[in-house]
Amino acid sequence: MNFFLETLQLIVMSVYxxxxAFVKLFIPLKKKNVTGEIVLITGAGSGIGRLMAEKFAPLGVSLVLWDINQEGIKETARLVKEKGATxxxxxxxxxxxxxxxxxxANQVKREVGDVSILINNAGIVxxxxxxxxxxxxxxKTMEVNTMAHFWTYKAFLPAMTANNHGHLVSIASSAGLIGVNGLADYCASKFAAIGFAESVAMELIATGKNGVKTTIVCPYFINTGMFDGCNSKWPRLMPMLDPEYVAKKIIEAILTDQVYLLLPKTMYFMMGLKNIIPVKVGVLLGMYTGALSCMEDFKGRIKKD
Structure with missing residues (x-):
């Protein structure tokens, strides 16, 4: 095509x-059937990882749970069986x-099969x-929050691309979109995780592997204990998120092939502003929202797998 035709195509398809996207705001999206899928969740021994496993339990999937905490992972396995996982x-x-x-990963492939839904959830702060x-x-923050995603993708993505079927899920953070005072290493790790997930998504599109879906999740602070002591200056605008609500929204995003999930919804507005306002206004906004002071009383758990 020449420049004129490609530009015309860009305009027409952008409008479409x-x-x-506007129509989908008012029409409930059809959820895909995940019966028979093999779902691997890292950091499944507690918190959001455990809650996601519980919500997948009645959906007919094979659950593969990873964690560094033996007692935690055993408890999650017990709970998901109670909720219908077989x-x-x-x-x-x-x-x-x-x-x-x-x-x-090799043990999982031998004993269970090829993972078709990979949820990178393990994280530390x-x-x-x-x-x-x-x-x-x-x-350690970079190794768990970022590099682990490289290794799990390397292990499980080849089977997904061979079958042109699968789903890659990155549980990142709003701190991977906007820098936060007191979270330099955490923000760096989450920025990197988002960039990595976006790049791999582009590779899949470029190679025609449109059957392998991707979802990037960027929540604000979740009330799981990981960020105990962190405060929200304006709770109605940026509330500490309820774990059950977050887990529910993540599962919905996976089942509807949603590419990005930002929580709460005000994060979409904040990200739009970040890219168009002057830097000094951004600093003012950070002061207004509490991004410069939210970690002052942090006393959460150092490790959360």
């Missing part, structure tokens, strides 16, 4: 996709260890100012 497999796995991720954070904790 915008109309399509095929549950759990494995101890330190997602910060590449060799262990590959070893356990130090909650310390950059200069106060030990190097070891900074490295």
């Amino acid at each position: 996709y915008n109309i399509e 095929r549950v497999h759990f494995y101890l796995c330190d997602c910060s260890d590449k060799a262990e991720v590959y070893r356990v 130090t909650g310390r100012k950059f200069m106060d954070a030990p190097d070891s904790l900074i490295e």
Whole structure:
């Protein structure tokens, strides 16, 4: 095509996709059937990971649960069986260890089969100012929150692309979209996780693997204990999120092939503003929303897998 025709195509398709997106705001999206899928959730021993497993339990999937906490993962397995899951497999796995991720992934493929829905959920937070954070904790944050995604994708994506079927889910954070005072290493790890997930999504589109879907989840602070002590200056605008609500919205996003999920909905507005307002106005907005002071009373758990 020449420049004129390609530009015309861009305009026409852009108008079409915008109309399509607007219509979908008012029409409930059809949920896909995941019966028989093999769903792997990292960090499934507690928090959002456990809640997502519980919500997948009655949907006829095979659940593969990973966590570094043996008691936690056993409890999750017990709970999901109570909620109707009949095929549950759990494995101890330190997602910060590449060799262990590959070893356990190979075990899963031998014992369960090829994972078709991969949910990278395991994460940690130090909650310390950059200069106060030990190097070891900074490295661990990057290893769990970012690099683990590389290794799980390497392990499970080949089967998805071979079948042109699957779903990659990255549980990131709103802190991966906007820098937050006191969360330098955490923000860096989540920015990287989002960039990685977006890039792989583009690769899948470019290679025609449109049967492998992707979902990137960016919630505000969730009330799971991970961010205990963090405060929201304006709770009605940016509330601490209820874990049950977040887990429910994530499952809905997966079942409807939603590419991005930002929570609460005000985050969509905030991200739109970030890209168009002057930097100084952005700083004012950060002060107004509490992004500069929300971590002052942090006392959450250092580790959350």
